[in-house]
Amino acid sequence: MPLIEHIYELRTRLLIAMAAIVVFMGFGFWWYGSGIGVIPSLGEILTGPYCDIPPGARLQLGDGDQCRLLATGPFEQFMLRLKVSATAGIVISSPVWLYQLWAFITPGLHKNEKRYGIVFTTLAAVLFIGGAVLAYIVIVHALEFLLSIGDNVQTTALSGTQYFTFLIQLILIFGVSFEIPLLLAMLNVAGVLSYEMLAKSRRGIIMGIFVFAAVASPGQDPFSMLALAVAVCILVEFSIQFARLHDKRKKKARAEWLEVDDESASPIEASGGIDSSGGIGASGPLGRPAPVPTSAPAGGVPEPHNSSPLQAPTGGGSPYDDIT
Template sequence: MSLRDHLLELRKRLILAAVGLIIGTVVGWFLYTPVYEALQAPVIDLAERDDALVTVNFGGLASALDMQFKVAIILGAIISSPWWLYQLWAFVAPGMRQVERRYTIGFMGVAVPLFFTGVAMAWLVIPQAVSILVGFTPEGAANVLDAQMYLTFAMRLILAFGLAFVFPVLMVALTWAKIVPARVWLKGWRWAVLIIALAAAIMTPTPDAVTMMLLATPMTILYFVAIGVGFARERQRARKRPALDDDAEAETSL
């Protein structure tokens, strides 16, 4: 494909992904109340456990409406993730052979569960993060959490965890499309581990190392698994190439 064709394909996939995001956002709008109640639950439980004034507060007249829009958009990204993950694969797939494009089901079968695994891990981290951060409140003082900051933090954390778990699948796709060889990923493993650790520290804003390791460890393992899958595919492709060359020579001689 020419550069122009790649750009047209990219525009097409972005438009389709945006349509899916809009539909997911509409669904997310109606799911806002139960999601908000679930995210507020750790705060309420903490207040009851410590008999302290800890609550989520909407500071402005339009804050609640604005927050519902923001949460609905992030929920839309999570709900529509199978759709935009497919668009991502479909953009990479033209660089592959026809037989390799048949692995679409395999890509989706791995990427989607990994994304939701990351979402589930973030959901488990949020109560611990709230407990640790609120625990720094001095005795006798109140902790009134700004709804905008708290809900934005929680939803971005959930989305970030999901994307972090999908990245290794993207690595495999780029290797299979011959865009980034597996040896390049392996050569940069030290930088990758450092970036993973920094990303885990940023995405888990709690002072304890355990929470950070809960994210960094599986991300690191998945990174090396992706490299292994990439090398296996390259070796398989190398074994098939001599046979293809022999067939081409035979046809030429005829």
């Protein structure tokens, strides 16, 4: 395929991915203020962790037991709803745009690599959504720790922008971080990272994950940092074990001489006169050669055997007369 056709295909894939995000973004904009049957609205789901905090640790706005966030600008509520719906569109449509990414790479892959591509695309969507769900679960404990640490002196009054920015950042960081183990597995299948390399670097990888969690976590609280680091470390260990099994199976499928480096001699299987120890087997004694056959005329003088295939004719002609 020429380069211009690759560019056209990339444009088509991007348009399909953007269309899916926009469609689910519109769905998220509607879902923000409306429930779906027994499923509450998206706004109620996202404000749930904040409303679960004891009233003494947050500012109570509204009448009765209603839980509300603070808006400090005329367009803040609209922009906040738009931001939340855009995040929902990216998360919900992740299977679509991940599939478009895989479909663009597929023509350059072999048959077995395409099979792995389908599995990796599905796992990427599942891990991204799983990371977002875990972030939503963790944020309950993170907010309770952050907002109740000084509740005897002050009361927290969060605006909608502050709260949802913190929530969206945490969801995206968890979702993207959950793709790291899948990336390691893909590099192993592609032959870039081997199990030996991953096993030797296990301690460094774990240390790097904890440092990344401490820096990337938006709240800098111990609950979100530990939850992110521990979850990613567990998934990385699964990817390392996958690399071990994959390399073991690949090694069995390769011929023995392919594992020898270029400066070493490849093993030779024993055959013929070469025994299994690499030496040449002993040969038997040589027999006496057979006598050369002769023809004895009537006079008793033996006539040497003529080994030439051309016999001179008795008529005195040329030996090549009979050859046409």
